[in-house]
Amino acid sequence: MDRVNVFRIDDNGQRQYDCWFDLDAAVEIVDEGTRWDGSNNVSVHNLGPYGHERLIRTQGGRWVLDHWSRFQGHEAVISYVTDEKALEWLMINGSDDIAAKYFGDLEPEKGPGRPAIGGNLPVTPLGDELLALLDSEATQTGKPRAAVVRELLTEALKARHQQPTRKAPVGGSPA
16 A cells, blocks of 8 residues: 555645545556657646646545655645546646546537537628628627627518518509
């Protein structure tokens, strides 16, 4: 058994003993990812040239962050972290497979551009005068041009459908 003490930082910034876990019984140990900074392989977690971390899943199902430094005089800090913090750490680390294992399917990749609001319309040239009026409306309302177009079309179509239809008099033409 490899007993590891877990600490928490109190309100005064002091380390306080919290509890312990058995490292030999850990379900998962995830070493940090690294990147080349031009001089050294450093942690992807932006810990500087000497800082390191690993994430551990205990037998009891809790996440532990093990943080240490190769810089003289810095103590290692081992503390429990929330599921949200563990997921963020795994994503930054590039450990998507492990994140999916414990947190389920990850959200699908989102590409560039705005999310679709509806179907696409064919591009229709507006002319300089109408485009200037549209841009002026967008500037005055502080809304994007596309939002102004949607609002104006909605208003116009609703107004058209709310107008009473005029019927032709019997035996005559409409007035």
